[in-house]
Structure formats: structure tokens, C-alpha cells
Amino acid sequence: MTSNDAAPKPSVFQEDAPRVPSQEVREADALLLNIDGFEGPIDVLLELARHQKVDLVHVSILQLVRQYMAFIERAQALDLELAAEYLVMAAWLAYLKSRLLLPREDESVDPSAEEMAEALQFQLRRLEAMQQMADRLMEQPQLGSGVFARGAPEGLNLSKRTRWNVQIYDILKAYGDIRKRAEEVNYDLPVFHLMSMDNAMARMSKMLGALPRKGLNSVWTTLTSFVPEGIKDRLYARSALASSFTAGLELAKQGKIEIKQDGLFRPVYMRALADNDPQATPEKMEKVS
Amino acid sequence: MSVNAEHVRILEALLFASEEPLSTQELHERMPEGADVGSCLMALKDDYKERGVHLVEMDGRWAFRTAPDLADVLSMEKEEKKKLSRAALETLAIIAYHQPVTRAEIENIRGVATNRGTLDVLIEAGWVKPGKRRETLGRPLTWITTANFLDQFALESLMDLPGLDELKASGLLDRRPAIEAIPGEGDLFAGQLPSEDVEQDETELEEL
């Protein structure tokens, strides 16, 4: 902890402390090292709350929200893939934070920001309690280590009937296996709805043909504008983008268009070249993400 | 009124010889006609209560086990403790302390969806099993711990779970969702509903 940390008093509601990014970024980075070890956003929040080194009953929700935001920002800055649930939680926390900070005017809004903060705190306390109980359970003497059954039972013949060694697990597993088998017999290969390269190429050539050529009033057109609009199927949309890009590269290679990009992750632009433009330089393309 | 000493001896021998805990029913079948199994069990349990071996009851089944307080001294042949994943551990604790509990409730408490391979590990170990269905919308299945679980963790009953009283006192054994980890559209805060409605969202999860 550095001296410039505003060390806010632990209370559920309080002013947002002045931002001290270096500190939070450090904490976020420490957490990010462990991202795979976390069981979702609540787990991260709990870890952050533990850093406050106060009883969870007194944990500062606002501080928690800020630290979580720093965690998310850092992850995005480092281009780490975060599961959607982390982002949903971030959005929810941002909403909670704004509610906590805004002067309360509309009393009818239910539940109040305070109730929401309390609920979050309860959730954290309950999860922490369960984690502690899991540890305590494991500390119990266990059968086979600490507590022992008779080591050499003489054995009893309890009844004339054979005793079957079958557990409920065996039945459930057997049924699961049967269903799985039945399913695989009728397994239909999933039909992926994708845009083919040929398709994209035809589409792009047609659209480019309709656009002015270089030398006339040629315009740079973004790659995404070649992708059909209003695609609902996410996979199809992604394939359309990929195919259009590849088609663009192919057309550039053929000297029919040129491509530019201003920097990493910037939009990709394309424009048509005149049919026999001597300046046609397919190598014009810069780094593309 | 004294119990029949010979009957206690037979009971003792039966329980010593058996490889598995015996139910009162099974003991009845093996004991001489007219024996008062219940009284014999009580007498035997009392005989052993100060000894290095105890007579314990787990969910109506009886067996001799070494006294838990000797655990440290007895760590002789160390049997490999089953390594449970953190997720499985947490899930086991939640089922033990919150039972009967639905999967949706477990997910709510953990704030994360349950991976396959979490519950089935616990079922396979013989520690949890399906309980009754909850009589709410969707009739979700609940999960509970088994007699095996008690035996494994040297507990005579669920009342002996460590820390149970503190948890109860602190109100942390409430299974209801606190906040929805994944807020639904419009309703960012589905947690603080009156208790009748609390189960509602459960069914949504359960149907996934």
C-alpha cells in the first residue's frame, strides 16, 4: 500500500475516493495473473474485498466497484479474453455505482441502491462462508485418514440373497450413456451457415463495379460496408466478414482494388482501381490485424 | 431395566464383523428372536463412548469407527485423499449446508454456472444424491448429502457439520438469490423479491 492511497474509511456508502490508478492497476494485474483460477466475477469481487482487509460486513462497495472496473479495464487493455459474465457484472456494478452516487430523488425506485449494495455484500459473505466451510469439512478427520473402519472385518452373510454392488450413480450414468449413444446414432452434423469465399468475391466485385473508379471520383469504402447488413446469425456474420476480407486480398492481388488501413485495429478501406491503372500496386496494403 | 448382556455381545460381534454399516432392520434379522435391538444399541454405544473405538449411527445405520479425537495419532497408512477441484469442494459445502438445494441455487450462491464434472464427481463419490423435487414452477430437482458423506467426514448427523450454528446465527444459510449475477433485461435486480417469487428465476436456469 502506498502513502498516496486515500485509504477510505470502511463503510458501505461513501464518496468515491480520488483515483489512484497505479495502485489499482497493480492490484488488477495481480488478479489477472490468476484469471483462470477464478470461478467467475463474484469470486473476483470476493478476492478484491479480502484486499480491503476488513470484515465483509464493513467492506466498501464503492471501492470494490472501482477495483473491479480497474480489473476489467486492465484485462481489456492487455487484450485478455474475458468471459461475458465478467462484462455483465461490470455493467451491473457501473449501474449500482451510479445509483449509489446520485442523489436519491426517486424513492419509488425499488429496490434502492442501498439494498442492492447490501445484497451484493450478502452474496459475498455467503460465498466466503461456503468456501470456509469447504475448508473446514476437509479438515475434518476423514474415513481412511484419521478415522478408520474395522481393518479386517470377518464378514457377515446378511441374507441369502446376493448383495449387489450397485449405486444410484451407476443407474444414472448408465441412463446417460444410453441417451448419449442414442443421440450419436442420429447425430446430424451441424450445418454451419457460412458465407463462402466465392460468394464474397462475387458480391464484392459486383459492388465495386458499381462504385466510381480511381482517377474518377474514387472513394475509399470500409470493408464492413461490403458485408451484408442485418445478419442475425452471428457465425454467418463473422464468416461474411472474413470471406469479404479474403476476397478483398484476392482482388488486390489481381490488381483490381487497393486496400489501406491506418493502424492496428483501425478500419480497413478498399477502393476500386481503373481497369488498367499503371499505378496499381497490390502491395499497398499495410499491416492488418 | 437392564438389557440382555448376551444380546449385547451378539450385537457387538455382528457390528465388528460387518464390512458395512448395518441398519436396525438388518440387525433385527440377525439377532435372536425377541431381542430389543434398540436398547442393546444404546447400551453398546454407551459402553464404547470413552474408548478408542466408538459406535456411531449414520442415517439409521450403525458401525464401529475409531474415535475422531485420535485422528492425529492414527495417521498411519495415509490413504490418498481424493483431490477435489475447488468447484467441487464449494459445491459439496453448499449442498451440505443448504440442503435440499437445487442446482440453480448452487449456481446462485457460487455466482457461476456449474460445469459438468462438478456434480457428477460428488455423485460418483457417493456423497450426494438427488433429493425431492421442489414443489415450485418447473419442479426442479434438489440435491442432498448421503449417509456415506456423514461416514466419510466422521459426522454423526448433519447437525454436527462444523460451524453450522454460526452460519445459522449469521443468516448466511439463506438460499435465496442475493443479486442476479446475470441481470435479466429491465430487471437489473431480481434478488429482492418477496419470498413467494424467489423461486421463479430458478426455473429459467434449470431449463438451460
Added chain:
Amino acid sequence: MSVNAEHVRILEALLFASEEPLSTQELHERMPEGADVGSCLMALKDDYKERGVHLVEMDGRWAFRTAPDLADVLSMEKEEKKKLSRAALETLAIIAYHQPVTRAEIENIRGVATNRGTLDVLIEAGWVKPGKRRETLGRPLTWITTANFLDQFALESLMDLPGLDELKASGLLDRRPAIEAIPGEGDLFAGQLPSEDVEQDETELEEL
């Protein structure tokens, strides 16, 4: 001279838990430093001399054994524990889930013919019994589970068997990963809803 009561307790637990008779030397090694193993053994032997279990010495090795005079009452044949065959297990599972179900239907679900012997094993175990005849051509016999079945698996009712969705959620119905391999994250097309889950097609499974 009295022996250390705690040492006797430890000795008792050690002998109880050991799979094999233990020599005085082995006991020495496992007992706390300075324990008088010989005296403890004598004291313990004396404690048990009237009980249903005796502490006996065989070739310098010590073990608990049930009292010889009880041999008749106990009839110590080791009971045999058998595993159910794969076919029997599956047949039992299908009857449990689909009852009342005819043999033809069982074969249909399993995808193989069922031996007569498979059902016999289940009938003999007391887990399944004939139900009503189906009022269709040929009036085939149906099969159902017994009360014994519920008993054996500690189920309160057939309703408490996990459904397909619940089996899947607990990892008991493994599925091959479908589209999972294709990365679905990223926000190239923000605003378009992620096409949720891999398990989508689950609903297509016939409901139980």
C-alpha cells in the same frame, strides 16, 4: 500399577483399524514414545475378555476377533458382492425411466436384443416386476420397478430421478462439444446477440 488410559485407547484404535494382526514391535513403532505396550495389551485383553469381541494373540501378533462362542450365531461366510452386468444396468435404468415399458421398447432404446437372463437378474434382485399388459396388438407385458428398487437407491419416489436436462447439467450425460471450438467472443458485431449456448439442441430431445 495402572496403565495410561489414553495409550490403551490408541492401542485399541490401532488394532481395530489394522488390516493385519500387529506384532508388539509394530505396535511399539506406532504408539506414542514411552508407552508401555505390554501392559496396555494386557489391560485391553482384560477389558474385552467378557465381550462379544476378544483381543487375541496369534504367533506374537495381536488382533481383535469376534468371540469364538458366537460363531454359530454369526455364521461368518463372507457375503459375495456382485456387480451388475452392463446390460442389466442399462435395462434397469430404462425400466426406471420409461416404465411401464415393454421388452421390445427396451430393446429399441438400447439398440440391441435383451437376453432373457438380463431381466431375470433384475427380477431376482427384487428391483423390477411385471406391470400391466399393454392394450395393443399382442398385448405385450410391461415392466416396472418395485418399492424395493426405491429402497435400495434411497429414492423417495420415481419423480426424484434426475431428468435429461438435470443429468446433463450434472455431467452425467456427456455430450460431444459441438460449436464450442469456434471462438464466439469478441465484439466485431456488437449489438448482435451471441447465439447463446452449445446445448441448444437439448430441447429437441424428447421430454421424459
